[in-house]
Amino acid sequence: MKATAAAFVALAALLSAACGEGRAIFNVDVYSFIRGSGNDTIPYAIPPLSAGTVSNSPRQINLPPGFGSSIVDSVHITGTASLVNTAGTGTIGFRLYLDSTSAGTLNASALAIDIPPTGVSGTNTSPLVITGDLSAALRTLFTASSLWVRMAATGNNAGATPVTGKMALTALQVRVVLQDKIF
Amino acid sequence: MRPGVVALALAVLVAAPARPARAQFSFDARRIGMGGVSLTRDGNLRRYNPAYRAVKDRPGSGNPKATIPVPLGLIQFFHDHPINKFGSDPLFDPKSPTFNPFETMNLVFSLPIFLEVKKAPTPTNDVTFTVGRNAFVLDLGAAQILVPEDDFGLGGTSRLLDVGFGIKGFRFGVQGFENHDVGFLLGDSLRAFLKNADSARTNTTYNVLGDGIVQAGVAPTLSFSGRVTGVGSDNQDGVYLGVAVRSYYGAAYFRAVGSGGFTTGDTLFAGPNPVTPQLEALTYRDNDATKSFGQGIGGDVGVVFISGPMEVGVGANDIAAELTWKDTRVDSSYFATAGDSIVTSTVRNHVQSKTKMPVSYIANASIHMGTGTTVGGDIVNSGRGTVIHVGGEQRLGMLALRGGVSRDQRKKMQFGFGGGLRLGPIGLDVGFWTHSNSFADKRGITMATSISLY
Numbered sequence: 156m157k158a159t160a161a162a163f164v165a166l167a168a169l170l171s172a173a174c175g176e177g178r179a180i181f182n183v184d185v186y187s188f189i190r191g192s193g194n195d196t197i198p199y200a201i202p203p204l205s206a207g208t209v210s211n212s213p214r215q216i217n218l219p220p221g222f223g224s225s226i227v228d229s230v231h232i233t234g235t236a237s238l239v240n241t242a243g244t245g246t247i248g249f250r251l252y253l254d255s256t257s258a259g260t261l262n263a264s265a266l267a268i269d270i271p272p273t274g275v276s277g278t279n280t281s282p283l284v285i286t287g288d289l290s291a292a293l294r295t296l297f298t299a300s301s302l303w304v305r306m307a308a309t310g311n312n313a314g315a316t317p318v319t320g321k322m323a324l325t326a327l328q329v330r331v332v333l334q335d336k337i338f
Numbered sequence: 339m340r341p342g343v344v345a346l347a348l349a350v351l352v353a354a355p356a357r358p359a360r361a362q363f364s365f366d367a368r369r370i371g372m373g374g375v376s377l378t379r380d381g382n383l384r385r386y387n388p389a390y391r392a393v394k395d396r397p398g399s400g401n402p403k404a405t406i407p408v409p410l411g412l413i414q415f416f417h418d419h420p421i422n423k424f425g426s427d428p429l430f431d432p433k434s435p436t437f438n439p440f441e442t443m444n445l446v447f448s449l450p451i452f453l454e455v456k457k458a459p460t461p462t463n464d465v466t467f468t469v470g471r472n473a474f475v476l477d478l479g480a481a482q483i484l485v486p487e488d489d490f491g492l493g494g495t496s497r498l499l500d501v502g503f504g505i506k507g508f509r510f511g512v513q514g515f516e517n518h519d520v521g522f523l524l525g526d527s528l529r530a531f532l533k534n535a536d537s538a539r540t541n542t543t544y545n546v547l548g549d550g551i552v553q554a555g556v557a558p559t560l561s562f563s564g565r566v567t568g569v570g571s572d573n574q575d576g577v578y579l580g581v582a583v584r585s586y587y588g589a590a591y592f593r594a595v596g597s598g599g600f601t602t603g604d605t606l607f608a609g610p611n612p613v614t615p616q617l618e619a620l621t622y623r624d625n626d627a628t629k630s631f632g633q634g635i636g637g638d639v640g641v642v643f644i645s646g647p648m649e650v651g652v653g654a655n656d657i658a659a660e661l662t663w664k665d666t667r668v669d670s671s672y673f674a675t676a677g678d679s680i681v682t683s684t685v686r687n688h689v690q691s692k693t694k695m696p697v698s699y700i701a702n703a704s705i706h707m708g709t710g711t712t713v714g715g716d717i718v719n720s721g722r723g724t725v726i727h728v729g730g731e732q733r734l735g736m737l738a739l740r741g742g743v744s745r746d747q748r749k750k751m752q753f754g755f756g757g758g759l760r761l762g763p764i765g766l767d768v769g770f771w772t773h774s775n776s777f778a779d780k781r782g783i784t785m786a787t788s789i790s791l792y
Contacts, residue, residue, distance in 0.1 A: 184470035188607070217607075 181331040195324040201312040210307035213257040225333040227294040234285035234327035243318030246272030248309040260305035365407035367788040371756025371769030372729030373742020386700035387640035387653025388580025392563035402790035411450040458782030474538035485532040493519030507564035520550040545599025553591035578642040588632025593622040617673040625665040634661035647706040659695035666691040696721040723747035765790040
């Protein structure tokens with residue numbers, strides 16, 4: 156990915172640099188990179204009267220290179236997921252962790268997005284809307300050439316039967332706005 | 339490395355159209371104040387119209403013996419960029435986070451000889467990238483106008499020296515000539531990607547087509563310039579004719595034709611799929627200038643008509659100048675993916691090839707009114723694009739007021755105005771000249787100052 160992105164970004168940089176102090180806006184369709192890889196689905200099984208968190212493996216995402224000197228103005232994340240519940244009644248939430256290392260995504264400080272739990276019940280599919288802005292500390296991750304992403308489903312089961320199902324990501328986009336200093 | 343190659347290859351193409359139209363066409367504040375037109379019989383007129391060599395300066399026209407620019411812009415520049423700090427100056431230090439290669443390139447193209455009294459506002463423009471596994475869209479917004487749709491580049495012809503002798507209108511001399519021309523054209527895919535925000539595609543080549551030539555040599559020239567009507571009268575009215583026949587002896591030439599860019603892989607953004615550099619070029623060069631010259635015949639022609647206060651002239655240079663190079667080597671170069679290197683081989687040697695000198699021309703007209711008013715204009719094509727200047731001067735004793743307009747090679751209108759004060763053999767002139775960035779209508783203003791010695 157790097158070489159392709161680098162070629163196009165170098166080309167784009169020449170033009171964008173020529174037209175003044177504009178901003179570079181990246182709309183990255185993260186979902187298109189992980190669709191079908193297994194990382195877009197998180198199965199959950201929450202025992203009765205308990206709470207828990209399950210996540211997929213951290214995944215590395217390469218970013219267009221050369222933005223090391225840039226200032227990231229904002230990072231906005233939007234997406235949707237389907238909560239495909241197969242049994243039980245409870246609540247399921249969504250968390251997104253970002254860090255510069257794989258292990259770092261396990262830290263609480265890597266929490267980027269925390270979507271409040273949505274109720275699930277029986278055999279049913281519920282939509283989950285993902286949206287949020289990153290803190291200033293996490294925005295700096297987007298000046299590097301890559302970062303690690305971990306998605307987690309948080310669940311709570313107050314009932315007497317297990318809550319089972321899966322959280323299937325259906326869209327995830329990241330919008331990065333930065334003051335470009337590509338060279 | 340690869341993006342560096344791409345950036346280098348495309349830097350010129352992006353810089354050329356983006357270059358602001360502030361390149362100074364003259365160091366003479368009088369011309370700058372009149373929109374670039376010259377109302378005296380010097381400079382471009384005698385360069386491009388051989389008939390003007392037979393026309394004496396108009397009495398009282400104010401032709402200075404010398405014009406010395408007053409480089410106030412350099413003072414400002416070195417105040418902003420001290421010489422002893424060049425090493426850490428962001429303008430020259432690529433490692434600086436605020437380094438912008440376009441500012442540095444612009445400095446080379448537009449030396450800050452004169453003072454910028456009002457800088458052209460730099461337009462801001464957001465650039466949006468949309469990235470997906472198999473999608474890459476670049477929306478340059480207003481900057482799309484910077485992307486050239488047609489051939490673009492730079493070029494021109496110079497007379498490096500001119501020595502000789504003459505008698506009764508005839509002159510024999512030897513001129514040195516140099517011609518260079520570099521042209522680029524965006525490939526269809528690249529143009530659609532940049533100009534129309536078309537998504538990048540897999541297995542597609544994004545490239546720039548290029549054609550460049552440089553040739554130089556000497557040209558013995560036999561010319562005639564003289565007055566063909568009104569001979570013997572005590573005024574300058576009449577028709578003047580100038581012709582020159584030139585035998586070109588090219589000492590060296592080099593031409594390259596080809597394309598360069600990169601080709602995308604099976605998937606745009608997944609897996610180890612680096613883009614593949616693409617380079618194909620044919621180069622032509624003369625083998626040995628000591629054994630054979632590139633030879634050809636060409637010429638200049640010009641005519642001037644003067645009637646009282648009015649004069650009109652037309653001249654053209656290097657007409658039908660085609661050089662034949664009898665001993666040429668043709669090399670082929672291409673990027674070999676197997677060795678990840680550029681492979682060059684000779685495809686033909688000791689063959690004949692031909693080059694042409696571009697025809698350059700000028701058409702001018704002016705009228706000198708008895709009230710101290712002079713107005714005029716000219717159309718000049720020095721090999722790449724036509725430039726139009728129209729301007730005038732009003733003399734009021736020691737003072738002169740000037741104004742003019744110009745349409746540059748990018749078809750943008752620019753304006754000039756200024757004035758002068760002449761004290762005996764010395765004149766001080768000031769001229770203001772507008773300039774603008776490529777896709778903004780707001781203009782900046784440069785102030786030119788010069789001293790003329792009469």
